[in-house]
Amino acid sequence: MDMGLKGKSVLVTGGNRGVGLAIALAFADEGANVVVCGRDKVALAEAEAKLLAKGIKAKAVAVDLFTAAGCSGAVQAAVDAFGGLDILVNNASTAVSGNIETLDDEGLMERLQGKTLAYMRCCRAALPHLRKSSRGRVICIGGSAVRQAGATALPSALGNSSIVAFVKQFSTTVAAQGITANTVHPPFTKTDRYPKRLAARAKELGVSEAQAEASFVKQFPIGRLVEPSDIAPMVLFLASPHASAITGQSIVIDGGSTPGIYY
Numbered sequence: 001m002d003m004g005l006k007g008k009s010v011l012v013t014g015g016n017r018g019v020g021l022a023i024a025l026a027f028a029d030e031g032a033n034v035v036v037c038g039r040d041k042v043a044l045a046e047a048e049a050k051l052l053a054k055g056i057k058a059k060a061v062a063v064d065l066f067t068a069a070g071c072s073g074a075v076q077a078a079v080d081a082f083g084g085l086d087i088l089v090n091n092a093s094t095a096v097s098g099n100i101e102t103l104d105d106e107g108l109m110e111r112l113q114g115k116t117l118a119y120m121r122c123c124r125a126a127l128p129h130l131r132k133s134s135r136g137r138v139i140c141i142g143g144s145a146v147r148q149a150g151a152t153a154l155p156s157a158l159g160n161s162s163i164v165a166f167v168k169q170f171s172t173t174v175a176a177q178g179i180t181a182n183t184v185h186p187p188f189t190k191t192d193r194y195p196k197r198l199a200a201r202a203k204e205l206g207v208s209e210a211q212a213e214a215s216f217v218k219q220f221p222i223g224r225l226v227e228p229s230d231i232a233p234m235v236l237f238l239a240s241p242h243a244s245a246i247t248g249q250s251i252v253i254d255g256g257s258t259p260g261i262y263y
Helices: 020-027 042-051 068-082 105-132 153-177 194-205 207-215 230-238
Strands: 008-012 033-038 058-062 087-088 137-141 178-186 248-253
Touching: 008 020, 008 068, 008 105, 020 033, 020 042, 020 105, 020 137, 020 230, 033 042, 033 068, 042 058, 058 068, 058 153, 068 105, 087 105, 087 230, 105 137, 137 230, 137 248, 153 178, 153 248, 194 207, 194 230
Parallel strands: 008 033, 008 087, 033 058, 087 137, 137 178, 178 248
Antiparallel strands: none
């Protein structure tokens, strides 16, 4: 299938590693030009090199998405690099976890400020440019804790559910302008953070890392952990002309791990 993404201008926040980098590289494979942003300058330089090796235009910028200036700066970097913006992929996140007893107010707000508010700010900054595009697209990445909140997943559940609410409302205000907005929910995914999480799991259960990994895999009916590369194809499809009638939706890519049926 021709995804119709060649030459499109793409911004992927948090695109310097993990799911964000997999998405950025997938866009590059389709011939899109990509800006990624994050805070780790070493990871950003490595990501930029990988993207440029694909033969497309690419740039990595260091920004702090906890600030309004950082969000608008990320969007402006893409506009300056490519002359416009066609696709915004909001992916940047924070790693805070806990529950109502273990987290103070600052901890509870970190996810909302560093993820939900950042996504909204990036959308606000991108909107004038998406309107000028022949096909504006917004795809927000928000974990599956929105549907299954674990014992220490309060920040994720709050952040991701508020993203879903925002995307649904936002999609209704921009649909007539040819802009679509959707949310993609990955589960716990095998990113660069996985080794640390695996070691913690093994310690928690008092087992070997191989046994700890088996306990993770057991949660996924597909018989393996979900990889960052499993998320990218859906994002590309939603960004393509083939998805022009899909907007305001929340799509889970979880290897069958989320229980229940959702409409």
